[in-house]
Each structure stands twice: as structure tokens, then as C-alpha cells.
Amino acid sequence: MVGPQARIGRRRRRRGVRLSHRHLSGRLAGLGDLDRVPTAVGLLPLRGGLHSGRIQDEHRALPLHRTGRGGRRAILKPMEACMKNKLALLLSLCLTPIPGPHASAAGDMxxxxxxxxxxxxxxxxxxDLRAAIHSLEELEAADYFVHLRLGWLNYRGETWNDSVSHYRKASKLAPQAVEPLxxxxxxxxxxxxxxxxxxxGQSILRLDPGNYTALSRMAWMRYSRKDYKKSASLYMRLxxxxxxxxxxxxxxGWSLTLDGRKKEASQIFQRVLLLSPGNPRAQTDL
Incomplete structure (x- = not known):
């Protein structure tokens, strides 16, 4: 007999896989990547999402990638471990004062x-996302941390408009901050x-011109919309x-290929095979 905790864990895993697939396919009735594999956890969206290194899940939807249901679950495993580390970081973040007239000083919390x-x-x-949201709703309205956290929780709860609203409020409270954007x-x-x-993403690049996460998300969105020239330009910057x-x-490589620049793409795929021998997404007939 399967215990209640095991059943809860199984439901969470299924939920993570479903949302990851919806994000990767680009057919979102409404996300976040990005992914209900998120790239921002709790308060703090960090570079590269939940993955070790900088691998972005959305890029795994590029041609020649075959990932079954088990494969997507395998992608989620390192994310779960990384989420624990980030939650610890987020808790410590609450103890760090952020300068500025609107950011609540954690030292005075x-x-x-x-x-x-x-x-x-x-x-x-x-x-229990509903309870997690309710725990913060009665706190100070002009609180950067509250809006950043509520933006994340509503994103996880798939209430996209509320998530957008809170992230925008957080951005107004800390106009030089990249993380709410x-x-x-x-x-x-x-x-x-x-x-x-x-x-x-463009607002992020005005604050931080080389921001990896913004560039990679924008590149993927351009690619998914078949704007291969612009996606190639963004990938080139990365x-x-x-x-x-x-x-x-x-x-x-695939942006160049689909933009008709096959000679340039071939050189890029050769570099991929040097770094990742046998990579099926780089084995083309170019």
C-alpha cells in the first residue's frame, strides 16, 4: 500500500513533468519556462534556472532531441536537489538588508x-500554494520581498496575471533590480x-547587458516563433x-540552419561534436 506522503510526492512529480513539457513545447495556456520547471525559485530568479550549469530546458526542444516521459523526469531530478539549495539561499536572503527607500531592511524585520x-x-x-500566498497577503503593500515572493507563488499556482502584477510592483519598488524582471x-x-x-528581457539587458538568462530566454522565444535571424543574433551574443x-x-546552429546559413551552421555543429561527441542534435547531413 502506498502511503500518503508517497502519493503526494508522485503527484508533485507528475505536475512538474506536465508543466515542463508545456513550457518546452511553447504551447502555454499560460507559464512561466520558462518550465513548471521554473527558472526562478521563491524570491530569487537565478541565472540558468534550476539546472546545474546554464542549461535551459527550453533549448532541449530543439530539433533531433528525443525525450520521453522518463527522460523529462530525469531532467527534473537535479532540479529538485538544486531547489533545496536555493530555498536555503532564499531564507538567508531574508536576513540581508537591501538598500533603497522601498526595500524593507531585514535587520528591522x-x-x-x-x-x-x-x-x-x-x-x-x-x-499548499494557496496557504503560502495567504501567509503573505496581509503584509505591508510596499514591500519588495513580499511582491517578489507573491510573484513566484502565483506563477507556480498558474495565476499568471496576479504573478505579473506582483513582479511589476516589485520592479517598481526596486527599479535597478534585475531579479523581478x-x-x-x-x-x-x-x-x-x-x-x-x-x-x-530588453529591460534586463539595459540594466545588465550580458545577462545570460534574459538572453537565452529571448533567443528561445525568437526561435520558437520562427524568427531565426533574431534568434541567431541572440545566440551569437551568448x-x-x-x-x-x-x-x-x-x-x-539550428537558428543558422533554419535561416538558410548552412555553412555557418556546419561549423557550429562541428564545435558541438568536439565538446559533446555523438550529440544527436548536432549530427546532421550538412
Whole structure:
């Protein structure tokens, strides 16, 4: 007989796989990547998402990649371990003051407020997103951390409009911060609002011109919309900064291929095979 905890774990795994597939396919009734494999966890969207290194799940939807149901679950396993590390980081983030008139100083955090954040993290870990959101809704309206966290929780709960609203409020409270804009891209992508998601990415690049996550998401969105010339340009910017990044090289190679620039693409695929021998997505007849 399967115990209740095992059944809960199984439901969570199935949910993660389903949302990951929806994100990768680009046919989102509404996400975030990006992925309900997210690229932003809790408060803090970090570069490269939940993956070790910088591999972005959406790029695994490029041609010649075959991933069955078990394969997608395998992709999720390292993410689950990484999520634990990030949750620990997020808890520590609450103890770090952020300068600025609107950002609440964690050093002055009342015990009740800290307890509500702790309760919210615990409820999220238990899978009760509604309770995790409710724990924070009564806190100060002009609180950067609250809106960043609520943006993430609503994204996880698939309430895209609420997620967008909270991420935008967080961005207004900390106009020089990149992380709320990275978070904002997620529900916009999930809802299929790609133009707005790309606009958020462009705002990130004005603050941080070489931001890996923004560039890679924008490149993938351009690629998924068959705008291969622009996706090639974005992938090229990434490859210039990360010449040995196989996923970005594959994105560049296929963008060039589908843009009719097969000679250039062949050189890129040769580099991929040097770094990743036998990679099926780089084995073409070019």
C-alpha cells in the first residue's frame, strides 16, 4: 500500500513533468519556462534556472532531441536537489538588508513578519500554494520581498496575471533590480505573451547587458516563433561570452540552419561534436 506522503510526492512529480513539457513545447495556456520547471525559485530568479550549469530546458526542444516521459523526469531530478539549495539561499536572503527607500531592511524585520515568511516557505514545500500566498497577503503593500515572493507563488499556482502584477510592483519598488524582471518573464511566457516577455528581457539587458538568462530566454522565444535571424543574433551574443556552452551552440546552429546559413551552421555543429561527441542534435547531413 502506498502511503500518503508517497502519493503526494508522485503527484508533485507528475505536475512538474506536465508543466515542463508545456513550457518546452511553447504551447502555454499560460507559464512561466520558462518550465513548471521554473527558472526562478521563491524570491530569487537565478541565472540558468534550476539546472546545474546554464542549461535551459527550453533549448532541449530543439530539433533531433528525443525525450520521453522518463527522460523529462530525469531532467527534473537535479532540479529538485538544486531547489533545496536555493530555498536555503532564499531564507538567508531574508536576513540581508537591501538598500533603497522601498526595500524593507531585514535587520528591522519584526518577528511576526519573519514568521509569516517562514510559514510561507514551509507551506510551499508541502505543496499548499494557496496557504503560502495567504501567509503573505496581509503584509505591508510596499514591500519588495513580499511582491517578489507573491510573484513566484502565483506563477507556480498558474495565476499568471496576479504573478505579473506582483513582479511589476516589485520592479517598481526596486527599479535597478534585475531579479523581478527575470521573474516577470516567466508568467508572461506562460501566458503566451511573448512580446511582453521579450520587452521584459530588453529591460534586463539595459540594466545588465550580458545577462545570460534574459538572453537565452529571448533567443528561445525568437526561435520558437520562427524568427531565426533574431534568434541567431541572440545566440551569437551568448556564444561569444560562453564559447563552450553546448546548449547555446546548438541553439545558434539550428537558428543558422533554419535561416538558410548552412555553412555557418556546419561549423557550429562541428564545435558541438568536439565538446559533446555523438550529440544527436548536432549530427546532421550538412
Amino acid at each position: 519584526p518577528a511576526g513578519r519573519a514568521a509569516q515568511f517562514a510559514a510561507s516557505y514551509k507551506q510551499e514545500a508541502e505543496g 527575470l521573474g516577470l518573464m516567466l508568467p508572461l511566457q506562460a501566458a503566451g505573451r511573448f512580446d511582453e516577455a521579450i520587452g521584459a 556564444v561569444e561570452r560562453y564559447p563552450a556552452d553546448v546548449e547555446m551552440l546548438l541553439g545558434l
